[in-house]
Amino acid sequence: MTRIPNASVVEQELYDHVTAHGANEGEVLDAYARLAERTDSPAFAFLARLILDDERRHHQMLDALAESIRATAELTGRPSPIPGLALFEADRDRILAETERFLALEKEDDKQLDRLAKDLKDVRDTTLWELVVRLMQDDNAKHQRILEFIRARARDSIG
Numbered sequence: 766m767t768r769i770p771n772a773s774v775v776e777q778e779l780y781d782h783v784t785a786h787g788a789n790e791g792e793v794l795d796a797y798a799r800l801a802e803r804t805d806s807p808a809f810a811f812l813a814r815l816i817l818d819d820e821r822r823h824h825q826m827l828d829a830l831a832e833s834i835r836a837t838a839e840l841t842g843r844p845s846p847i848p849g850l851a852l853f854e855a856d857r858d859r860i861l862a863e864t865e866r867f868l869a870l871e872k873e874d875d876k877q878l879d880r881l882a883k884d885l886k887d888v889r890d891t892t893l894w895e896l897v898v899r900l901m902q903d904d905n906a907k908h909q910r911i912l913e914f915i916r917a918r919a920r921d922s923i924g
Contacts, residue, residue, distance in 0.1 A: 772838035
């Protein structure tokens with residue numbers, strides 16, 4: 766376990782938790798990669814690679830979170846990989862306008878994907894197509910969560 770100079774108890778505990786979780790994610794990454802490479806099922810390999818891509822991104826996010834906690838605790842002034850919320854003070858009006866536009870686009874895309882998924886119901890037992898479309902809808906839901914966060918924080922910065 767790495768001790769962070771000048772870290773509060775809470776910061777150290779957060780850092781320890783995130784780095785331990787990141788180590789576990791690394792093991793999961795390796796397991797998915799091995800399984801995807803060794804299977805004779807192209808369908809399973811495709812799905813395992815989708816999960817592997819997400820797990821890799823999660824691992825990168827955990828690394829960035831751990832480094833951000835460390836940078837904040839050390840008080841060195843070096844930039845944090847995950848920035849603070851001050852970014853919403855700059856360019857707030859444009860951010861709000863574009864966020865509303867992107868939210869509308871994501872919602873419209875979700876409707877179109879829903880129609881497409883319904884059109885693919887007849888082949889759900891013989892293809893991965895409907896699942897792929899539903900996964901895209903899951904991504905849209907995530908995008909909407911991010912955009913709603915941005916909108917709320919940008920609105921909060923109005924002062």
